[in-house]
Amino acid sequence: MSADHAGERTPLVDLQCEAHTYPDGTVGMHDVDFSVHHDEVVALVGGNGAGKSTLLEHLNATLVPDEGELVVGGTAITEDNKAYARREVGFVFQDADTQLVAPTVLDDVMFGLQNYGVSGEEAKRRAREALATVDAAHLEERIPHYLSGGEKRLVGLAGVLVLEPSVVVLDEPLAGLDPERSLLVADRIRQIHREGISVVVSTHDLEFAAEIADRVCVMAAGNVVGSGTPREVFYDDALLERANLHPPAAVRIARNAGLDTSTQPVTEADLVTLLADRAAASGTVRAGSLDCSGGD
Known part of the structure; x- marks a missing residue:
């Protein structure tokens, strides 16, 4: 199985995590070497408890390694510049309600821009562009918490895109969605990739991973145990068995x-x-x- 680093390209995000342990003593990750490069979609797959969400939350410094380093855009991330990591690496959480905070959809998408000092009219213009990008312009006056699951995912994605990140990270983007909404969200992910943004998704849906990913990384017991193209990974029976996955x-x-x-x-x-x-x-x-x- 190929190494996670693709050739000699400088990664947009490079995470070296020797260990991350939660306050209750649970080891979330260990010995992880994971990077994201320009113009790729990476699918992170593995069973429950494999460490996928923990890894994703390290990519924008929501979590930090106990031992190790996160480098984003060539800049080592410290306590002093976490905001840079969160602007460059946009995160769409599995529970969309955790990032919907404003009274209307438009206000919610504008929220991040206003935190960075963007003026009201400019923030509104960019928020509307971001909503249009994910085919959600018709939702701008809606109350976020009354949206469907799929609509919330799209609004959360717009709220990330409006900050113009280099990488978008989505944790189980299809979880709980019906087939029609799943197809819509998957199509929007392909669209933002076509526009030059790299994407990382964690998913239990290997069919989705096979359809969307340039590279698949397999996690088991808190570590990345293999990676490669979908064909390399999904025909590696020993690797899939190690991660308790079926092709x-x-x-x-x-x-x-x-x-x-x-x-x-x-x-x-x-x-x-x-x-x-x-x-x-x-x-x-x-x-x-x-x-x-x-x-x-």
């Missing part, structure tokens, strides 16, 4: 159907292509057999 449905179906998995399908689209190619090859063989069956 995505496309991998299981292709294997159970006895298909040639040399192309390593990991998504539904991959599987459809593989089946179509198999059907086309079968049709060619049958046509060839018929052509050869005639006599003089």
Whole structure:
């Protein structure tokens, strides 16, 4: 499995955490080496208690290592410059209610800007642009706590995007959402990536990880135990077993159907292509057999 550092590129975020222990003595992470680079989507997967949320909260200095270092944009993060980390690395929490604080959606998205001294009209303009980016402009006068789960996620995402971060981190962005809202949130994540923002998501949904990620990092027992492309990770049975994970449905179906998995399908689209190619090859063989069956 490849190392977490991709080539020689300078990472946007580089976390070295030898240890993080919670006040009750629980070890949240240990020996973690994790980085985020320009123009990538990273999916963090693992079972409950693997340390995914703990790792994510270290990326913008919400939590800090007991031993180790966080570097953001080439700057080592200390107690004195945590605000820089939180501006560069926007965090969308799994429980969206924890970051919805204002009486209306527009006020909520403006909140962070106003904390940084952006004037009222400029903050309002940028907040409306951020809401439009996530297809939530129609919500601006709504009361945040009366929104649906999916709408709250989009508003939380807009509240992060308005600060123009280099990296957006989302903790279980599809948790509790119905399929339609899940598709909408996933599409918005792809959209912000297309606009040049790197994205880190933690998820239990390996189908989602296979669809969206350039790189998958697997956590188990508070450590990153492997990483690579979706194809590298989801065909590594030993790695998945170590993390108590099962491969995505496309991998299981292709294997159970006895298909040639040399192309390593990991998504539904991959599987459809593989089946179509198999059907086309079968049709060619049958046509060839018929052509050869005639006599003089």
